[in-house]
Amino acid sequence: MKNPVQYTIVPKDPVAHLFEVTLAVPAPDPEGQVFTLPAWIPGSYMIREFARNIVRIRAESAGSAVPLKKLDKHTWQAAPCGKNLVLRYEVYAWDLSVRAAHLDQTHGFFNGTSVFLAVQGQEDLPHVVDIRRPDGDQFKAWRVATALPELKAKRYGFGTYIASDYDELIDSPVEMGMFELATFKAHGVPHDVVITGRVPNLDMPRLVADLKKVCEAQIALFEPKSKRAPMGRYVFMTLAVGDGYGGLEHRASTALICSRNDLPVKGQKEMSDGYRTYLGLCSHEYFHTWNVKRIKPDVFAPYDLRSEGYTTLLWLFEGFTSYYDDLMLARSGLIDEAAYFKLVAKTINGVLRGSGRTKQSVAESSFDAWTKYYRQDENSPNAIVSYYAKGSLVGLALDLTIRAETRGRKSLDDVMRMLWQRYGREFYAGAGKGVAEAEVEALFDEVTGLKLKRFFERYVRGTEDLPLAKLLAPFGVEWEDKRKNAKPGLGVRTAKEGNDCKIANVYEGGPAHLAGVSAGDILVAVNGLRVTAANLDGLLSRYRVGDELVLHVFRRDELMAFSAALAADDLPQVTLTPQAKPAAAARLRNALLEPQAV
Incomplete structure (x- = not known):
C-alpha cells in the first residue's frame, strides 16, 4: 500500500x-x-x-x-x-x-x-x-x-x-x-445487528429473523436471478433511547435511533405499532443501499460536500424508498394487507392535510430541500409538501398505473431494476454514473412501453392531488373519507409547553387564521375558561360548528383577545379497505403485495 x-x-x-x-x-x-x-x-x-x-x-x-x-x-x-x-x-x-x-x-x-x-x-x-x-x-x-x-x-x-x-x-x-450483537445471513451475505442502550428483555432472535426476511426480499427485488447483494457485509447500528426516531443510510451500513419501547420484547408475539415503525425504518434505510447510495442523481456522482447539491429528483430517491419500505414489510409477510393499506392511508391523510401541497410540487420540494424541507418552521404545512410522503404516493400511483395499463406485464419493480442495471450495479466499480434529470421520464417510458409525460406534468412537476381512489378501485381497495362527521375545531395544531397550550401551526383558512391567532401564541382561555395542555379538545367539544368563541392568548408577554367562529375540523380521514371480492380484484391486489415474477 x-x-x-x-x-x-x-x-x-x-x-x-x-x-x-x-x-x-x-x-x-x-x-x-x-x-x-x-x-x-x-x-x-x-x-x-x-x-x-x-x-x-x-x-x-x-x-x-x-x-x-x-x-x-x-x-x-x-x-x-x-x-x-x-x-x-x-x-x-x-x-x-x-x-x-x-x-x-x-x-x-x-x-x-x-x-x-x-x-x-x-x-x-x-x-x-x-x-x-x-x-x-x-x-x-x-x-x-x-x-x-x-x-x-x-x-x-x-x-x-x-x-x-x-x-x-x-x-x-x-x-x-457495550452493545448487543447478532449476525444473520441474507442470501449468503453477513448482516450484523448492533443495539446500543438499555433494552430490557430484547427479543433479538425475533428481530434478526424479521430483518432477514426484509433484506432477502429487497435483494431479490433488484437481483431476482442471482440474489446477489451489492455489499460483502452489512451493519445495522441502532441506538435505543427513551424517545427518539431517525435513520441515515450508508453504502454498507445504517445508523438508526429509536425508542427502546419500539424494539421487540421476549414473549410478546404481537406486532406493536412501535415495532412496525422500527422495521419500516430499517427497511427504508436498507432500500437506500440501492436507491441513492448506488443509483444516484448525477449531482451526487460524486458528492460535493462543501456546498449544496441541488436536484429535483428526491421524490424518486427518497419518495420511492418511502413507498417500498412498508411495501417490503408486506411482501416479507411481516404485516398483512389490511395493516399495509392502513399505513398507506396514514400517508395519504398526512399529505392531504397540508395546503402546501397545492403550492409546491414534489420536484420543487426536492430542489428546495436545503432551504425549506430541512428548515421547517411554523408555516411549513401551509407552504411545502414532503417529497418523502407525497413522493411515496407518486410511487404507489405510478406502480398502480403501470400495472393496470400493461395488464400486469410491467410494474414499478421493472423500472427500479432497470435503474439498478444501468446506473447502480457497477457504481463503486468505477463504471457507474449518476441519473440525469432529463433521463428519468424517458426511462419510465422505455421500460413500461407507456407514455407517462402527462402523469409527470400533473403530479411530479405539478401540484394536482394523485387520483389514488380511482387507481386503487380496480385492485379491490375501497377508499372512504370519513370527515363528514367532523368535530368543531379551530384549525390549529397545538403543542405542550410545560402546562401551557402552545399554538404550533395555524392552518391557512381555518378559524384561528381568520381570527388573527398566530403560531407561537399561548392559548390561555376559551370563553373565559382556562386552557391547559390537556383540556382544549374537551372544552371545544362543548360547542357546535358556527359558535363564536372568545380566545385569550399571550403573544410574547402581551395578552390578546380574538373572536373565532368554530368550523368543522375538515381534515381528511381516508381509510383504505381491501375487499374480499371480486376474485379478479383480489388477484390484482395480491400482485402488488407479492414479489413480481421475472
Whole structure:
C-alpha cells in the first residue's frame, strides 16, 4: 500500500465529549497541503457546518510546528514542509443523532464527515484509521461496530481499519461501547445487528429473523436471478433511547435511533405499532443501499460536500424508498394487507392535510430541500409538501398505473431494476454514473412501453392531488373519507409547553387564521375558561360548528383577545379497505403485495 492517508481517533475525554484525531500525511502537497471538513452529510440535505465542532487544531512535521492558515469556515492550509505532515485536532461530539458524532461514558459514535478532515488531492488514496479505546477500566468491555474492513483488528475490536478512499471512509459510521450483537445471513451475505442502550428483555432472535426476511426480499427485488447483494457485509447500528426516531443510510451500513419501547420484547408475539415503525425504518434505510447510495442523481456522482447539491429528483430517491419500505414489510409477510393499506392511508391523510401541497410540487420540494424541507418552521404545512410522503404516493400511483395499463406485464419493480442495471450495479466499480434529470421520464417510458409525460406534468412537476381512489378501485381497495362527521375545531395544531397550550401551526383558512391567532401564541382561555395542555379538545367539544368563541392568548408577554367562529375540523380521514371480492380484484391486489415474477 503506497502512502495511505492515516488517521488515529481516540475518545480522549468522554466526560467532556471530546474525540482526538491525528492525521498523518506521508507526502503532503509541496505548495502547502489543504485540508477540508464536509459541510453536510449525504442523506441529510442541510448545511451543518461540522467544522464548528473542531475545538483546536495544530500541525507539525519532524517534531517542529507547522503554521496553519484557515482559508474559510471548513478549510485549512498548512505551510509548505517536508514529508510526514501530522495534524492533531479535537472534535466536540455531543449531537445525539444519526448525523454527526456523540461521545460520553456510555458509548461513542461518529460519522466520518464530522471527524475526518479530507486531504485535498489525495481523496482517492487508501485511507487507514486506527480506532482506539478510551483510557480507563470502565471501558475495557467496549467493542467497535463498523462496516469498514479490518486491517489490523479483530472484527468488533479496536485497532486498524481500512477504506479504499475518502468517500468510503466517511460513508462508514462507527459505534463503540457495550452493545448487543447478532449476525444473520441474507442470501449468503453477513448482516450484523448492533443495539446500543438499555433494552430490557430484547427479543433479538425475533428481530434478526424479521430483518432477514426484509433484506432477502429487497435483494431479490433488484437481483431476482442471482440474489446477489451489492455489499460483502452489512451493519445495522441502532441506538435505543427513551424517545427518539431517525435513520441515515450508508453504502454498507445504517445508523438508526429509536425508542427502546419500539424494539421487540421476549414473549410478546404481537406486532406493536412501535415495532412496525422500527422495521419500516430499517427497511427504508436498507432500500437506500440501492436507491441513492448506488443509483444516484448525477449531482451526487460524486458528492460535493462543501456546498449544496441541488436536484429535483428526491421524490424518486427518497419518495420511492418511502413507498417500498412498508411495501417490503408486506411482501416479507411481516404485516398483512389490511395493516399495509392502513399505513398507506396514514400517508395519504398526512399529505392531504397540508395546503402546501397545492403550492409546491414534489420536484420543487426536492430542489428546495436545503432551504425549506430541512428548515421547517411554523408555516411549513401551509407552504411545502414532503417529497418523502407525497413522493411515496407518486410511487404507489405510478406502480398502480403501470400495472393496470400493461395488464400486469410491467410494474414499478421493472423500472427500479432497470435503474439498478444501468446506473447502480457497477457504481463503486468505477463504471457507474449518476441519473440525469432529463433521463428519468424517458426511462419510465422505455421500460413500461407507456407514455407517462402527462402523469409527470400533473403530479411530479405539478401540484394536482394523485387520483389514488380511482387507481386503487380496480385492485379491490375501497377508499372512504370519513370527515363528514367532523368535530368543531379551530384549525390549529397545538403543542405542550410545560402546562401551557402552545399554538404550533395555524392552518391557512381555518378559524384561528381568520381570527388573527398566530403560531407561537399561548392559548390561555376559551370563553373565559382556562386552557391547559390537556383540556382544549374537551372544552371545544362543548360547542357546535358556527359558535363564536372568545380566545385569550399571550403573544410574547402581551395578552390578546380574538373572536373565532368554530368550523368543522375538515381534515381528511381516508381509510383504505381491501375487499374480499371480486376474485379478479383480489388477484390484482395480491400482485402488488407479492414479489413480481421475472
